[in-house]
Amino acid sequence: MSEATKIDSEHSLSAVPKSERRGFWNLVFTWIGYVFTVTIMSAGGNIANGAANFWQCMAAVYTGYGLLFLLALLVSYISQTTGYSFGLLTRYSFGSVGSRLISFFTMVTLLGWFSINCYLSGSITHILFPVIPQIPASIFFGALYTFTAMKGQKIMNQLGLVATVLVFAVGMIAIILGIRDAGGFTALTSIQHEQTKTFNDLVTLAVGSVVCGVVGWVPDIMRFSKGTKTSLGVMAVGMGLAGPFMLVIGIIGMMVYQQYDIALILQEQGFLAFAFVGLIGNIWSTAQGNVYSSGLNLASIFTKTSREKLILIFGACGILLGTFGLYRYFSSWLSFLATVFPPMGGVVIANYFFVWKQKLPAVEKTNFPSFFILSFVAFAIGIASKYVVHFGLTTINALVISFVAEIIFGSIYLTAQANAIRAEAEKV
Template identity: 30%
Template sequence: MAQAADNGNDYPLSEVPAGARKGLFSTSIMLFGFTFFTATMFAGGKIGMAFDFKTLIWAALIGNLLLGAYAAVLGLIACRSGLNSVLMGRFCFGEVGSKLSDMLLGFTQVGWYAWGTATMALALVKILGLPEGWTIPLMVLFGFGFCITAFVGYRGLDLLSRVAVPAMCVFLVWSLWLATGKVGGLDALLAIQPQESMSMNLAITMIFGTFVSGATQATNWTRFARNGRVAMLSSMVGFFFGNGLMIVTGAYGAIVYQQPDVVEVLVLQGLSMIAVMMLFLNLWTTQDNTIYNFAAAGCNLLRSERRKLITVVGAGIGTLLAIGGMYEMLIPFLILLGSIIPPIGGVIMADYFYGHKQRYPRLADVRLPKFNAVGLAAYFIGAFCAYVSPWVAPIVGILVGALAYVVLFQLRQLATRSAGTSRA
């Protein structure tokens, strides 16, 4: 087992052993780098165009606190069990049924990878004034280049985050300082009125939905945490502070410059080269994590330990989607994610805390059914309710999925006992 980890295999089909666990700094900076994502700043920019600064801060606090709490609970389960979400899916959805969650989670991650790849190529052509014909070759270059650290494994992701996160923090502080000077100080910022409109529910859905897929699969790293405290604290660092910083930064620039695109803001500030460096580091620290998530889902789907090969295949699929126009579909993609992904986490939490009484058996020691009808039905109920809900769809999906699992699990227990009594 230890040898598999040293080779960057990272236990794709089994529990992470005690000897491979990591401390708070390693896990936190990994998740912090993961949540440093241009799409999150873009979503923050859209929200910033629709709210005054005080209301924006409330939306960011609520949305990211909920996201951080969701990631922290899943992180605790991952740490205790040593399993990631796709492996936990075997317990709540069944050996074959778990392939549903593998495909859903894999699809969302390769979709994000495509968006990030297209964003980098298009922005570079625009900022540097390159010929349009360079766009597709750059997509291919970044599509495969971004996956290098994911190919290496946890060690590659960790090393990149340790270098990129401090650099990006410096760039962000610089940009915010220039924006504050441009608008005339905080008092002037607070006086700016929004030019567009958006409901608070939609704002929270966008904040939560932007990274709910990532939070659901952050178990790929929190399962390496040394203990439950490390897993939960690092989740909050990444998804409350990291994601929150991205939302507020994007919104800040949008309020001052009336421009939701953070790269455009940096260009307006006269920081074209900083914009290129920021975008490159920002996307790379998320892209490699994203394609790593895809590989984890792919390994479980195919029951294969060839994580590195699946990483490269995923990069190829993402590159093709980028060339096909994924860049234009961000907002519809976010809304879709807010409906179909959160119920997976809700069912996993209910299955662990209620169905398994906070203890999974070792995967190698248990024979699981092909389909877990309770878990699958609970997922579809949660996803449907999230899709039609006028309220915050991701929260509805999590709560309804978890509640449906508990109710259906209890009904199955009653039916089993009743059948046993009848036979007696």
């Protein structure tokens, strides 16, 4: 095996060939493994903590996830059509150096998610086995998650399948016992709290729970998709069922037990020991996805360094952050992600359909400029809309405004620039 092949063993620098494309059942469990996560349960708890009642929580969940589903479908179509990872797609939107900045930023956000997963693993272990300190447990599990991410999609899919079954069983038990302890479903929906967050804030929390994954992880998974029907099915299951299921567990836990830490909820219900394996498997499937996608993003930045080495460095940094308890700032973290990633997705989507018009030259043959400055301007305008547009929903505004800005800039200059770059690539 050549050095180049070793470095690009997961197609981090090229398109996934048609011969390696996969169907619905192969990909759906990998994606469910990403969204069947304890951190999304915690986001549900944060939503319930600020909402007036159960139905307001559900309205926020499906408003946010409706946006995420649309975003996921568009990003899935682009990655499935091109076969490119998110890191490679951003070259067409932001330029050779600009894409490295975007990849680095995406990697930093994934680092935050990974550190939270490491912290949660150690926290759950310590709650169940007080004799085991949290920090050593966090380090141990972080190293385990990093190791399986290095092995690639095949083992990740197998772990995702096991984790899906386990966490579904654990989640159903938590929901059923929560409804029972509330006095029945009617009693649960009758619970009223003082509303401390606006509906816009609640939707923002729902979007923030997985928007990083929709923009940054979906291309890394769905570049292996065989076709549009496969992508549609996988995203429908993830955004319509799996993600909301996780949020509902946290919502019920907060409303009934005033706890959104899943370990404490399960402790209240008296079956933490039974759920331990399922929870760790659940976190494992998500955490390894954080590491895997980060390895691809880093590989698009440091093209001469092997993916495995980059993953080891990322894992070590994430474990270190996890020991400092970034989880304490979880709600603020979700709000930040919901502000930044929708406009990034808006730029990438508009760039593909309206600037390049779905005709991307091969990445290996394309001489990209260092920056597509106007794409960065569109991205910045989308982020700024949070602070200057005071109607509607923040996350939808940011997505739409950046999308429209990229189309406008495309008609002014970017499309002509893309045509010249494509013509040059075709000569190679």
